[in-house]
Amino acid sequence: MQDFCFTAEIENIFDVKLSDEHEKYKWCSYIEAKEYLQWEHNLNALNKLMQKV
Incomplete structure (x- = not known):
């Protein structure tokens, strides 16, 4: 499954x-x-985002 997450x-x-x-x-x-x-996949995406900030 592929999930797309966006941030702003x-x-x-x-x-x-x-x-x-x-x-x-x-x-x-x-x-x-x-x-x-x-x-879990939403939490993983959030954690990956925070590593880039």
Whole structure:
């Protein structure tokens, strides 16, 4: 299975308009994201991202 993850750095938090494909979103710090994410491949992607920062 291939999973695509994206990241962005923003200066101001704003509302996000979701398509019908999604139900909700959440702005998180790195620590919050680690607690929120449940799937191993998502946690791996987050950890790889943080290694590049």
